[in-house]
Amino acid sequence: MQIIHAKQALTPTGWQSDVEVTLDAGGRIAGLGPQLRAPTSRVALLLPAPLNLHSHAFQRAMAGLTEARGPDPKDSFWSWRRLMYKFLDQLSPDQVEAIAALVFMEMLEAGYGAVAEFHYLHHDVGGVPYRNLAEMSERIVSAALTSGIGLTLLPVHYQFGGCDLRPLNGGQQRFGNDPDRFMRLHTDAVGAVALGAGDYATGVAPHSLRAVNPEGLADILGQAGSGPVHMHLAEQVAEVDEVFSHLGARPTEWLLDNYAVDDRWCLIHCTQMTEAETAALAKTGAVAGLCPLTESNLGDGIFNGTTYMGQGGALGVGSDSNVHISLFEELKTLEYSQRLRDLSRAALATKDRSTGRVLFDAAAKGGAQAGGRDSGRIEVGLWADLVGLDDDNQWLCNRQGDAALDSLIFGGGGKSCVRDVWSAGRHVVKEGRHSRRDAIVSNFKTVMRQLETNI
Template sequence: MMKIRAKSALLTTGWAKNVDICLTKAGKIERISPQAGPMEPADHHADLILPAPVNLHSHAFQRAMSGLTEAKGPDPKDSFWTWRRLMYKFLDQLTPDQMEAIAALAFMEMAEAGFGSVAEFHYFHHAQGGVAYDRLSEMADRIAAAAQATGLGLTLLPVFYQYGGCDQRPLVGGQRRFGNDFDQFAKLYQEAEATVLSGPDDWTIGVAPHSLRAVDPEGLKRAVQLAGDKPLHMHLAEQVPEVEELVAHRKARPVEWLLANHDVKPNWCLIHCTQMTSDETVGLANTGAVAGLCPITEGSLGDGIFNGVAFAQAGGQIGVGSDSDIQISLWEELKQLEYSQRLRDRSRAAYATTEKSTGRFLFDAVVAGGAQAAQRAAGGLEAGAEADLIALDTDNECICGREGDVILDSLIFSGRGQGCITDVWSAGRPIVKQGRHIARDAIVDRYKAVMKQLDH
């Protein structure tokens, strides 16, 4: 059993001072109790312990594209769709070894940013030209290998991808590396599930029909059946052209169509949802599903602004993810989410309530929502939960010895929160020490070697 002694900790019951957090060998929190006497030994001492949230949406391979899509293309009105064409061109060259190295770097950076696990929305399945590997789950297995190498918790989400749009046009170019008919996808899923079951006990698997554009109604129905009660994640209502395409082909907006045709449940996580009406916002909130928000990527791609305040007021659940991995930062995702609401509404403290500050509300929300979306028993610091923990130094220019909710406000809004993280544990595994991932040098060296091989 490992004992962490903290001067302060954010428990599911609220802030607590001078506590001992005892972990089992299996990586669970066994108990949290008042600090024992000064002569009682502890394995680790920390100023502050927070629960480490789930990064609920990532495309790890896109980490290698960070910084490569900021120049004007041939289209005078650059958009998400021109970015996507560049992404397809880039990925068409990646090998399994390169994919694994890139994913390892992304997962390492997630750990250093304070994420305890990741829900990897994995749609990069096949070799160049869409040729299937001898083992269909080859690329999914490489995602698992990267998680194993970094120690990060994993919810693997193999993506079902059929078409290039609602008109069921065939996949072309780089897209062909994503595509499967349902029977092939089901076999790929079974192989990936075996890989996950052979990994650490805290790993799990779900199903990810890519979007209403890329999966037809029958395909979505079969994907929902395959998922059962497991996590089911899907992109939804991200871009205006997507909304227009759905209206043209299915006579309904994306959220409207989904709510009318499926029993959306709490095991669902709908990603982005930046194009919703007021009625759709309340309707989605009422399902109990999680809205998976990626504010940095949504800002980068010009997606739009999530109806965050209205969704929260309707009781909706949220989590955050790093999506394109252009910048992997827990605190910056939360800041961008809050500031987007302020800019749209010309307000301040948009998410704050009479009981909680802005930072506290957001942090509590993404800890709970991320755990729900990933089906990970890590929704806060309490006995029986996975020991996904962040240790932070408070004697610095960011926190300055502050207490309570203002600590979270300082971490999120000062722009200095990343430097306060000293240690991170994922299911009790120590993966960050003194602010650095324990395998940082080897992971970075391998990534740099891969980047020299790629045409970018």
Template sequence: MQTIWAETALLPTGWACGVAVDLDAMGRIQTVAENAPERGMRVPMLLPAPVNVHSHAFQRAMAGLTERRGPDPTDSFWTWRQLMFRFLDRLTPEHIEAITAFVQMEMLEAGYGASVEFHYLHHQPGGAPYDTIAEMSDRVIAASGLSGMGLCLLPVHYQFGGCDQRALTIGQVRFGNGFDQFQVLHAAASTTIDAAAPDAAIGVAPHSLRAVGRDDLKRYAAHFPSGPIHMHLAEQVAEVEEVQQAWGARPVDWALEHMGLDGRWCLIHCTQMTPQETGALARSGAVAGLCPITESSLGDGIFDGVRWLDNGGAIAIGSDSNIRISLSEELRTLDYSQRLRDRTRAALATPEKSTGRRLFDEVLKGGAQASGRQTGRIEAGAWADLLCLDTTSEHLWGRTGDTALDTWIFAGDDRLVTDVWSAGRHMVRDGLHIQRARITADYKRAMDALRDAL
């Protein structure tokens, strides 16, 4: 058993002092006591660690390599996508494992307690399956074993190159599966997950309306009756126009009418919605999986967070392309985008909660829902996904409670995160991952092999 004693901690009931948190051998919180005598490991401020709900781990190796304009003077998401396709054709299973472990290490050091991997790189270059059809999924799972990060794996169904069901391009063929083959792949990955850490889980991800047939999309929840379901939705103007032209409705309207969206679903990005769509999708119970740094990098647009939350919608945060992995910066970028659009301040604050506190509470709750993980709360029975902020730092000196959260998110950075536990695994100590040397060395070897990929 581990015990963490916090001078202050954020509990479901609010801030508390002298909090003793006992963890059992499985990595769950066993007991929580306020005003308790000091015992175990002392930390200044203890928080639940949020889930990173959307990651394409392999794209971390591309970070910084796509900042030159291509031959098209209107360089956009779609030209970036072509560069990504060229890059991924070089990736081996060994590269995927090394890059994923490195990404998960960085996520833990940033304060995330678990990760949802939206995993679509399934097959060999040319599109032929590996001898083990879930080879690449198995490598993601193996990476989480080394990094110690809680994992919800989402094997991605990606079948077509557009709403007209055109064939996949050369850059996409490594993703491709018909529905029957995808079910075989998913079952194989599920078997590996069952043998992994007790907190590891699996869901499913139809990639997008463009990449999966209409009939299959309508039956997804029935074919996969348990676990979270994630899908990209309404990310780009061109995507909205394609769906509307081919299927006679905008993406959000079509999904709401035909896919039975509810609390099992997490829709990623949702940056191209009308006010009416925003309200309707928020009221469906689905989580909006937001990736503000990537959405900024790719020029996706601005999610209407004010209207979404006003309609009772749930949000969660992810790092998507992993161009930069920073929990505090994702939250800050989300709120700043609202301020820039509306020319206001503290856009997501309420009379009861500061901006940082509201954002943090929302992503804790939404991340738990979107991952199907018992997390986001320091209470008995939850996974011990926890982070410690260093309130002895000059950057947080004299700050307590919500003010400390606001200062971390808006005036600090992830260097203020000193310790992180994922399902009780104490993987970050004094700001650094305990396997940093090994994971970084493996990542550097992979990068050397990929040096000329772009």
């Protein structure tokens, strides 16, 4: 049993002072109340550790390599995508596992407690299946176990190169499956996850309306069980135009007209939606999976956050390409995008909650929902996904309540304040440092030396 004493903690009933949180041997919160016993850990500020709801772990190895201007003067997401496919021609299973372990470690050190890995790198170079269809899924599970992060694995179905059903080519071939083979792969991936930690889960991810046709989408959803469903939606203008040209409707409009989208769904990006589409999506109960740092890096556009949250929409954040893994920077970038677009301040704040409180509450709740994970609150019976922070520093200055959250998110030192992180009770970050940092970083650096001559 672990006993945490917190000077202040954010609980479902609001801020509480001098709190004792007890964790049982199975990794769940067993008690919450006043401080009565000797603690095993002390923290100044205790928060639920959100789930990072969207990650492509392997792309972390590309960070910083796509910032030069390409041959097209209108460099865009699509030129970044071409380089990503070239990069894919280099990666082995061992390398993918080492990269993912680093990514998951960095997420934990940033204050995330779990991750939903949107996993589409299934096959060998040229699209040749491994003898074990779930080889790469097993590597993601192994990396999660190495880091101690909570995991929702989302095997991705990716069949076509566009709405015109053109075949995959180049690096895309490593993603590809027809529905029958994908379901075999998915079954094997579920088995791999079942051999992981007890808090691990599985969902399904039809990649997008460009990569999966309507028939394939229906097949996958009909066979994939009751876990989370994640899909890229309305990320780029060119994507919206392509879907409209082939399906006769914009992506969000088409999906909502053809499927009973509900709280099982997480729609990623949604940066190209009309006001009407934004309000309609909010009313479904689905989570909008936002990745503001990657969306900024790729020039995707700005999510209609004020309209969406004004309609009661659920949202969470993820690190997507993992170009920069920072929970608090994701939240700040989301808010600042609304201010820049609308020439406003405190765009997402409400009458009773500050901007930082609104953002953090949304990320914790929406991430847990998107991952199908019993977490997101400091509450008895839930997984003990917790982040402990130091407040006696130049960023927080011992501030209380919502002011502390605002300072974490907007003061620039949020990541530096992270001292302890528990994932399903696993105390993996202590004094701001992951317990296996040295070995994980060393393995990653070895992989980067192997790759640097070929990129």
